[in-house]
Amino acid sequence: MTQELQPVDITAVDTTTAEWVAFPIPELGVDLELIPLIADPDTGMQVFKTVYRAGFTNVWHTHPCAHGFYVLEGTLRTHQGDYGPGSFVWFPEGGIMQHGATDDGDCTFLFITNKPFGIHYPGKS
Template sequence: MKAESRQAMLQTITSGKKELKRNRDLFNSEIYAAEYVKQANIDMSIYEAVLPASALLKWDDELHNLIIVVLAGQLWVNEQQAAGVNDVIVAPAGQNTSLRIDGEQSVHALLMIRRAAGRLKEVLIRNQNQCPWIPDVEDGHVHLYLKNVLTPEEIGGCLMCLDYPAGHVTEWHDHDFTHAAYIVDGVFLNETQFDKQACYYGPGSFICGPKAQIMRHGATPEQNCHCWFFTDQRFGLHYLDAKAVSHIKAD
Protein backbone atom coordinates (compact mmCIF):
# COMPACT_ATOMS: atom_id res chain seq x y z
CA MET A 1 0.00 0.00 0.00
CA LYS A 2 1.52 3.32 -1.08
CA ALA A 3 1.64 6.29 1.27
CA GLU A 4 -0.93 8.17 -0.84
CA SER A 5 -3.48 5.35 -0.73
CA ARG A 6 -2.90 4.83 3.00
CA GLN A 7 -3.55 8.53 3.60
CA ALA A 8 -6.66 8.43 1.41
CA MET A 9 -8.00 5.48 3.40
CA LEU A 10 -7.41 7.32 6.66
CA GLN A 11 -9.14 10.44 5.38
CA THR A 12 -12.14 8.29 4.45
CA ILE A 13 -12.49 6.52 7.78
CA THR A 14 -11.51 9.33 10.15
CA SER A 15 -14.30 11.78 9.45
CA GLY A 16 -14.81 12.03 13.21
CA LYS A 17 -11.16 12.73 13.99
CA LYS A 18 -10.66 15.58 16.43
CA GLU A 19 -8.39 18.42 15.43
CA LEU A 20 -5.20 18.69 17.44
CA LYS A 21 -5.44 21.63 19.82
CA ARG A 22 -1.95 22.89 20.49
CA ASN A 23 -0.94 24.66 23.67
CA ARG A 24 1.85 26.92 22.41
CA ASP A 25 3.67 26.59 25.72
CA LEU A 26 3.71 22.81 25.32
CA PHE A 27 3.98 22.13 21.60
CA ASN A 28 6.49 23.30 19.04
CA SER A 29 5.19 23.55 15.48
CA GLU A 30 8.54 22.40 14.11
CA ILE A 31 8.11 19.14 16.05
CA TYR A 32 4.43 18.41 15.45
CA ALA A 33 2.67 18.09 12.12
CA ALA A 34 -1.07 17.60 11.60
CA GLU A 35 -1.09 14.18 13.25
CA TYR A 36 -1.15 13.84 17.01
CA VAL A 37 2.45 12.63 17.07
CA LYS A 38 4.93 13.16 14.27
CA GLN A 39 8.65 13.94 14.52
CA ALA A 40 10.92 14.09 11.51
CA ASN A 41 12.94 11.08 12.66
CA ILE A 42 10.00 9.12 14.10
CA ASP A 43 7.97 6.72 11.99
CA MET A 44 4.84 6.81 14.15
CA SER A 45 1.50 8.52 13.55
CA ILE A 46 -1.53 8.38 15.85
CA TYR A 47 -5.13 9.24 14.96
CA GLU A 48 -8.41 9.31 16.83
CA ALA A 49 -11.03 7.94 14.46
CA VAL A 50 -14.66 7.04 13.97
CA LEU A 51 -14.99 3.98 11.72
CA PRO A 52 -18.46 3.98 10.08
CA ALA A 53 -20.96 1.21 10.81
CA SER A 54 -20.95 -1.61 8.22
CA ALA A 55 -17.71 -0.36 6.60
CA LEU A 56 -15.25 -2.93 5.26
CA LEU A 57 -11.62 -1.84 5.53
CA LYS A 58 -8.52 -3.61 4.31
CA TRP A 59 -4.90 -3.26 5.41
CA ASP A 60 -2.14 -4.63 3.16
CA ASP A 61 0.83 -2.30 3.67
CA GLU A 62 4.20 -3.97 3.06
CA LEU A 63 6.16 -1.94 5.62
CA HIS A 64 3.79 -0.66 8.31
CA ASN A 65 1.64 -2.21 11.00
CA LEU A 66 -1.81 -0.78 11.71
CA ILE A 67 -2.52 -0.83 15.45
CA ILE A 68 -6.11 -0.26 16.60
CA VAL A 69 -7.24 0.47 20.16
CA VAL A 70 -11.02 -0.03 20.34
CA LEU A 71 -12.66 2.56 22.62
CA ALA A 72 -16.28 1.79 21.68
CA GLY A 73 -18.14 -0.47 19.26
CA GLN A 74 -17.26 -3.81 17.68
CA LEU A 75 -15.57 -5.04 14.51
CA TRP A 76 -14.74 -8.37 12.89
CA VAL A 77 -11.16 -9.23 11.97
CA ASN A 78 -10.81 -11.33 8.80
CA GLU A 79 -14.51 -12.22 9.19
CA GLN A 80 -13.59 -14.66 11.98
CA GLN A 81 -12.84 -12.96 15.28
CA ALA A 82 -14.77 -10.18 17.01
CA ALA A 83 -12.95 -7.33 18.73
CA GLY A 84 -14.56 -4.82 21.08
CA VAL A 85 -13.93 -2.31 23.83
CA ASN A 86 -10.42 -2.52 25.35
CA ASP A 87 -9.22 -4.84 22.59
CA VAL A 88 -6.03 -3.95 20.74
CA ILE A 89 -5.55 -5.21 17.19
CA VAL A 90 -2.31 -5.34 15.22
CA ALA A 91 -2.87 -5.73 11.46
CA PRO A 92 0.65 -6.77 10.44
CA ALA A 93 2.74 -5.49 7.58
CA GLY A 94 3.03 -7.79 4.60
CA GLN A 95 -0.36 -9.45 5.08
CA ASN A 96 -3.93 -8.83 3.95
CA THR A 97 -6.20 -8.02 6.89
CA SER A 98 -9.90 -7.21 6.58
CA LEU A 99 -11.73 -5.19 9.22
CA ARG A 100 -15.53 -5.18 9.04
CA ILE A 101 -17.32 -2.73 11.32
CA ASP A 102 -20.47 -4.01 13.04
CA GLY A 103 -23.63 -2.99 11.24
CA GLU A 104 -25.34 -1.50 14.29
CA GLN A 105 -22.90 1.20 15.36
CA SER A 106 -19.65 2.89 14.41
CA VAL A 107 -16.36 2.12 16.11
CA HIS A 108 -14.51 4.79 18.09
CA ALA A 109 -10.81 3.94 18.05
CA LEU A 110 -7.23 5.09 18.26
CA LEU A 111 -5.15 4.19 15.21
CA MET A 112 -1.36 4.03 15.23
CA ILE A 113 0.62 3.47 12.05
CA ARG A 114 4.29 2.63 12.42
CA ARG A 115 7.00 0.79 10.56
CA ALA A 116 7.04 -2.87 11.52
CA ALA A 117 9.86 -3.89 13.85
CA GLY A 118 9.72 -7.46 12.53
CA ARG A 119 7.35 -9.76 10.74
CA LEU A 120 4.35 -10.82 12.79
CA LYS A 121 3.08 -14.16 11.52
CA GLU A 122 -0.58 -13.31 12.01
CA VAL A 123 -3.01 -10.70 13.27
CA LEU A 124 -2.59 -10.03 16.97
CA ILE A 125 -5.64 -9.31 19.16
CA ARG A 126 -5.15 -8.64 22.86
CA ASN A 127 -7.52 -7.36 25.54
CA GLN A 128 -5.95 -4.99 28.05
CA ASN A 129 -8.11 -6.43 30.84
CA GLN A 130 -6.12 -9.66 30.55
CA CYS A 131 -2.81 -7.86 31.13
CA PRO A 132 -1.62 -7.55 34.75
CA TRP A 133 -1.08 -4.22 36.51
CA ILE A 134 2.60 -3.75 37.33
CA PRO A 135 3.61 -1.29 40.09
CA ASP A 136 6.23 1.26 39.04
CA VAL A 137 8.27 2.28 42.09
CA GLU A 138 9.83 5.71 42.58
CA ASP A 139 11.89 6.52 45.69
CA GLY A 140 10.55 3.48 47.49
CA HIS A 141 6.87 4.04 46.79
CA VAL A 142 4.51 3.24 43.95
CA HIS A 143 3.83 6.31 41.81
CA LEU A 144 1.83 4.59 39.09
CA TYR A 145 0.67 1.23 37.81
CA LEU A 146 1.16 0.13 34.22
CA LYS A 147 0.14 -2.63 31.83
CA ASN A 148 2.39 -3.71 28.98
CA VAL A 149 -0.24 -4.34 26.29
CA LEU A 150 2.13 -4.39 23.30
CA THR A 151 5.91 -4.66 23.62
CA PRO A 152 8.93 -3.40 21.64
CA GLU A 153 9.55 -6.96 20.46
CA GLU A 154 6.08 -6.94 18.87
CA ILE A 155 5.78 -3.41 17.46
CA GLY A 156 9.13 -1.65 17.98
CA GLY A 157 7.77 0.61 20.73
CA CYS A 158 5.28 0.28 23.57
CA LEU A 159 1.54 0.45 23.97
CA MET A 160 0.71 0.65 27.66
CA CYS A 161 -2.16 1.43 30.02
CA LEU A 162 -1.20 3.77 32.86
CA ASP A 163 -3.00 4.34 36.17
CA TYR A 164 -1.88 7.47 38.04
CA PRO A 165 -3.06 7.41 41.69
CA ALA A 166 -5.24 10.36 42.74
CA GLY A 167 -3.19 13.29 43.96
CA HIS A 168 0.21 11.90 43.02
CA VAL A 169 2.56 13.79 40.69
CA THR A 170 5.81 12.26 39.47
CA GLU A 171 9.22 13.80 40.00
CA TRP A 172 10.74 15.82 37.16
CA HIS A 173 12.13 13.52 34.46
CA ASP A 174 12.81 13.10 30.78
CA HIS A 175 12.46 10.25 28.29
CA ASP A 176 14.74 9.13 25.49
CA PHE A 177 11.76 8.51 23.21
CA THR A 178 8.75 10.29 21.74
CA HIS A 179 5.48 9.50 23.48
CA ALA A 180 1.80 10.39 23.65
CA ALA A 181 -0.93 9.81 26.23
CA TYR A 182 -4.66 9.58 25.48
CA ILE A 183 -6.72 10.31 28.60
CA VAL A 184 -9.50 7.78 29.28
CA ASP A 185 -10.83 9.09 32.61
CA GLY A 186 -9.83 11.38 35.44
CA VAL A 187 -7.89 14.62 35.04
CA PHE A 188 -4.26 14.47 33.93
CA LEU A 189 -1.80 17.05 35.27
CA ASN A 190 1.14 17.84 33.00
CA GLU A 191 3.94 20.39 33.37
CA THR A 192 7.03 20.90 31.21
CA GLN A 193 10.08 23.14 31.45
CA PHE A 194 8.25 25.64 29.22
CA ASP A 195 5.23 26.06 31.51
CA LYS A 196 4.70 28.72 34.13
CA GLN A 197 2.22 26.40 35.85
CA ALA A 198 0.74 22.93 35.45
CA CYS A 199 -1.77 22.24 32.67
CA TYR A 200 -4.81 19.98 33.11
CA TYR A 201 -6.40 17.61 30.57
CA GLY A 202 -9.64 15.64 30.75
CA PRO A 203 -10.92 12.51 28.98
CA GLY A 204 -10.40 12.48 25.22
CA SER A 205 -7.28 14.65 25.35
CA PHE A 206 -3.96 13.78 23.73
CA ILE A 207 -0.76 14.94 25.43
CA CYS A 208 2.35 14.62 23.28
CA GLY A 209 5.94 14.67 24.49
CA PRO A 210 9.02 14.82 22.25
CA LYS A 211 12.24 13.04 23.08
CA ALA A 212 14.24 14.73 25.89
CA GLN A 213 11.47 17.13 26.98
CA ILE A 214 11.63 17.76 30.73
CA MET A 215 8.29 17.12 32.44
CA ARG A 216 6.31 15.83 35.37
CA HIS A 217 2.75 14.55 35.45
CA GLY A 218 0.10 12.82 37.49
CA ALA A 219 -3.54 12.92 38.57
CA THR A 220 -5.59 15.54 40.39
CA PRO A 221 -6.74 14.67 43.95
CA GLU A 222 -10.34 13.81 43.03
CA GLN A 223 -9.68 10.45 41.35
CA ASN A 224 -7.14 8.25 39.60
CA CYS A 225 -6.31 9.04 35.99
CA HIS A 226 -6.13 6.27 33.37
CA CYS A 227 -4.59 6.69 29.95
CA TRP A 228 -3.31 4.84 26.90
CA PHE A 229 0.40 5.49 26.46
CA PHE A 230 2.24 5.17 23.14
CA THR A 231 6.02 5.23 22.60
CA ASP A 232 8.20 4.94 19.52
CA GLN A 233 10.94 3.05 21.41
CA ARG A 234 11.46 0.94 24.52
CA PHE A 235 10.18 2.58 27.73
CA GLY A 236 12.64 4.21 30.11
CA LEU A 237 13.03 7.45 32.06
CA HIS A 238 15.65 9.57 33.78
CA TYR A 239 14.92 11.54 36.95
CA LEU A 240 16.47 14.97 37.49
CA ASP A 241 17.72 16.37 40.76
CA ALA A 242 16.32 19.61 42.21
CA LYS A 243 19.33 21.69 41.13
CA ALA A 244 19.01 20.60 37.51
CA VAL A 245 15.28 21.31 37.49
CA SER A 246 15.78 24.76 39.01
CA HIS A 247 18.34 25.60 36.33
CA ILE A 248 16.14 24.35 33.49
CA LYS A 249 13.03 26.20 34.71
CA ALA A 250 15.02 29.40 35.17
CA ASP A 251 16.22 29.25 31.57
Protein backbone atom coordinates in the same frame (compact mmCIF):
# COMPACT_ATOMS: atom_id res chain seq x y z
CA MET B 1 4.35 -14.31 -10.87
CA THR B 2 2.08 -13.06 -8.10
CA GLN B 3 2.70 -13.67 -4.44
CA GLU B 4 -0.31 -14.66 -2.36
CA LEU B 5 -0.89 -12.36 0.57
CA GLN B 6 -1.24 -13.97 3.97
CA PRO B 7 -3.43 -12.59 6.77
CA VAL B 8 -1.41 -11.07 9.59
CA ASP B 9 -1.52 -12.31 13.16
CA ILE B 10 -3.08 -9.63 15.33
CA THR B 11 -2.55 -8.84 19.00
CA ALA B 12 -5.71 -8.33 21.05
CA VAL B 13 -5.83 -7.62 24.78
CA ASP B 14 -9.03 -7.40 26.82
CA THR B 15 -7.98 -4.70 29.26
CA THR B 16 -11.10 -5.27 31.36
CA THR B 17 -9.82 -8.72 32.40
CA ALA B 18 -6.03 -8.42 31.92
CA GLU B 19 -3.88 -8.42 35.03
CA TRP B 20 -2.43 -5.13 36.25
CA VAL B 21 1.31 -5.34 36.98
CA ALA B 22 3.54 -3.12 39.09
CA PHE B 23 5.97 -0.75 37.37
CA PRO B 24 8.40 0.39 40.07
CA ILE B 25 9.90 3.87 40.07
CA PRO B 26 12.58 3.52 42.78
CA GLU B 27 13.55 7.21 42.61
CA LEU B 28 10.04 8.12 43.80
CA GLY B 29 9.42 5.07 46.00
CA VAL B 30 6.24 4.13 44.12
CA ASP B 31 4.90 1.35 41.94
CA LEU B 32 2.69 2.48 39.08
CA GLU B 33 0.04 0.07 37.80
CA LEU B 34 -0.07 -0.90 34.14
CA ILE B 35 -1.23 -3.47 31.65
CA PRO B 36 1.33 -4.13 28.88
CA LEU B 37 -0.45 -4.08 25.50
CA ILE B 38 2.28 -4.27 22.84
CA ALA B 39 6.01 -3.85 22.41
CA ASP B 40 7.59 -3.69 18.95
CA PRO B 41 10.95 -5.54 18.97
CA ASP B 42 12.14 -3.64 15.87
CA THR B 43 11.53 -0.06 17.05
CA GLY B 44 11.11 -0.40 20.83
CA MET B 45 7.69 1.29 20.59
CA GLN B 46 5.47 0.32 23.52
CA VAL B 47 1.83 0.77 24.53
CA PHE B 48 0.50 0.32 28.07
CA LYS B 49 -2.78 0.95 29.82
CA THR B 50 -1.70 2.83 32.94
CA VAL B 51 -3.24 4.47 35.98
CA TYR B 52 -1.98 7.37 38.06
CA ARG B 53 -3.66 7.33 41.46
CA ALA B 54 -5.31 10.53 42.74
CA GLY B 55 -2.72 13.05 43.87
CA PHE B 56 0.28 11.30 42.24
CA THR B 57 2.70 13.53 40.35
CA ASN B 58 5.60 12.19 38.33
CA VAL B 59 7.89 15.07 39.33
CA TRP B 60 10.29 16.86 36.95
CA HIS B 61 11.95 14.24 34.74
CA THR B 62 13.18 13.53 31.21
CA HIS B 63 12.84 10.61 28.79
CA PRO B 64 15.09 9.34 25.95
CA CYS B 65 11.89 8.74 23.97
CA ALA B 66 8.89 10.76 22.89
CA HIS B 67 5.64 9.57 24.45
CA GLY B 68 1.93 10.24 24.46
CA PHE B 69 -1.04 9.87 26.76
CA TYR B 70 -4.55 9.15 25.56
CA VAL B 71 -6.75 9.90 28.58
CA LEU B 72 -9.47 7.29 29.13
CA GLU B 73 -10.79 8.37 32.56
CA GLY B 74 -10.02 11.15 35.00
CA THR B 75 -7.78 14.13 34.39
CA LEU B 76 -4.10 14.19 33.40
CA ARG B 77 -2.33 17.10 35.11
CA THR B 78 0.80 18.36 33.31
CA HIS B 79 3.17 21.29 33.70
CA GLN B 80 1.15 22.99 30.93
CA GLY B 81 -2.41 22.28 32.04
CA ASP B 82 -5.05 19.64 32.70
CA TYR B 83 -6.51 17.26 30.10
CA GLY B 84 -9.66 15.15 30.46
CA PRO B 85 -11.06 12.02 28.82
CA GLY B 86 -10.59 11.90 25.06
CA SER B 87 -7.49 14.13 25.17
CA PHE B 88 -4.25 13.06 23.52
CA VAL B 89 -1.11 14.71 24.93
CA TRP B 90 2.29 14.22 23.25
CA PHE B 91 5.62 14.91 24.99
CA PRO B 92 8.66 15.33 22.72
CA GLU B 93 11.85 13.44 23.51
CA GLY B 94 14.44 14.95 25.83
CA GLY B 95 12.64 17.89 27.44
CA ILE B 96 11.93 18.22 31.14
CA MET B 97 8.34 17.62 32.20
CA GLN B 98 5.99 16.60 34.96
CA HIS B 99 2.59 14.92 34.84
CA GLY B 100 0.23 13.03 37.09
CA ALA B 101 -3.35 12.84 38.34
CA THR B 102 -5.39 15.56 39.98
CA ASP B 103 -6.05 15.35 43.72
CA ASP B 104 -9.72 14.47 43.25
CA GLY B 105 -9.46 11.29 41.16
CA ASP B 106 -7.38 8.65 39.42
CA CYS B 107 -6.28 9.12 35.81
CA THR B 108 -6.35 6.08 33.50
CA PHE B 109 -4.69 6.39 30.10
CA LEU B 110 -3.00 4.65 27.21
CA PHE B 111 0.73 5.36 27.34
CA ILE B 112 2.55 5.19 23.99
CA THR B 113 6.30 5.47 23.35
CA ASN B 114 8.05 5.88 20.02
CA LYS B 115 11.10 3.83 21.06
CA PRO B 116 12.39 2.06 24.20
CA PHE B 117 11.23 3.69 27.42
CA GLY B 118 13.57 5.21 29.94
CA ILE B 119 13.23 7.84 32.64
CA HIS B 120 15.71 10.14 34.40
CA TYR B 121 15.13 12.37 37.40
CA PRO B 122 17.67 15.23 37.47
CA GLY B 123 19.40 15.31 40.85
CA LYS B 124 18.25 11.78 41.81
CA SER B 125 20.43 8.69 41.59
